Amino acid sequence: MSNPTLALAQLEVGDALPELPIEITTTLVIGGALASRDFTPVHHDKGQAQAAGMQDVFMNILTTNGLVGRYVTDWAGPDSVMKGVSIKLGTPNLPGDTMKMSGQVSAIDEKEGTVTVEIAGSNSWGDHVTGSVTVALPGSS
């Protein structure tokens, strides 16, 4: 469940977000792909994924984006407003693995009322995703 929304004034550059392990299950991979309307076969059909050189179905980008957004808004609270996401994709997320999300505050823009968080989601291969998310927060609590 969401925390109360953070206020910009209570944050400092360098503040760490609580780490969040996300288990990569077949259900998450396929459920995420289909809920995002991405029916590209490699995300739901193991045979097709193997034909494309992967061991199993692997997570689609929309699900990665969604999990990144969820991680940051869970921390920032329900009255935070996402302004943008920028991610670099690395190792694939395959069923059976765990992606550990981590993040820290990298910039605070008091004029715009926004905070930027550098995030990383790493699995047993290395970084699945790295990037940044910018959210607007209320100025004071």
Place this chain on the structure above:
Amino acid sequence: MSLSREELEAKLLDYVGREIGPPEQGPYPVNETMIRQWCEALGDENPVYTDASAAASSVHGGLVAPPTMMQTWSLRGVEMADPDAGRQNLQTELHSLLGDAGYPAVVATNCEQGYTRYLRPGDEIFVSTTIEAISEQKATALGIGYFINTREVYRDQQGDEVGWQTFRVLKFARAEQPGAATPDGAADEESSTPTRLRPPMAHDNKWWWDGIAEGRLLVQKCAGCGELRHPPRPMCQHCRSLEWQGIEASGEGEVYSYVVMHYPKFPGYEYPFTCALVELAEGTRMVANVVGCDPSKVHIGMKVRASIENVDDEFKLPFFRPID
């Protein structure tokens, strides 16, 4: 692979800056059911997406869609699983062109999104996609290929921009030896395995590579002051003379310094390998691989001799081998 690299790259330029087709309307308006299903699948419990009363008292004043769901409203669903049902547009044409030219694999590497406003149930979404940029040929850990950047602009039923997304994909020929980013067993595509990238050859250095092709290791000697220099360049850094001649080196030398390369793994190389700066007996230095010797045995001062060897059917490089 009927196109030469030059022909292919000239054709690629034609796609840059163009919209792939007319704006496309998303098949379904933004709706609560799809939002709930997404939140359920991803475990997102933010109440502004699913709890109408909590959303009403939030900054949004009502239910909104997760902003990262933006592209969902434009995707074609089951149609995407059928290669024959896919829509033809400039983007699919570009991918086919690269696929036919020997770069069949594709992987997304970057995604950026900006949100002008949150979408709400009832919004209709229209997407325009532009091919923003195509890179020059790149060697990556996955293989050799081209990066393609596209930009999508999302508009609502009023024609107002609600957000944008840029996407960067690599369209590539898979390397024989997959890099760290690819799990085991990734290399069963039949595409031709690239060898090493060719060095750029032009007026100032082609004569040196022509020497290598003939099996001769040349060094540039200034006709003004007699200083040697390498790699080839037009002017002497000592006397600024533009006059020079190529002399044949004996090939004898010793390791002046070296590194052992483990990562990142580029196609065309066997890892680990030794990359050395070799001081030639004639006095100038040259970068080349030391082969015929375990990388752990290479050391500064090691005596080596040049050996010009084929790296594939058409291309030779100078290597250095230890003198026992």
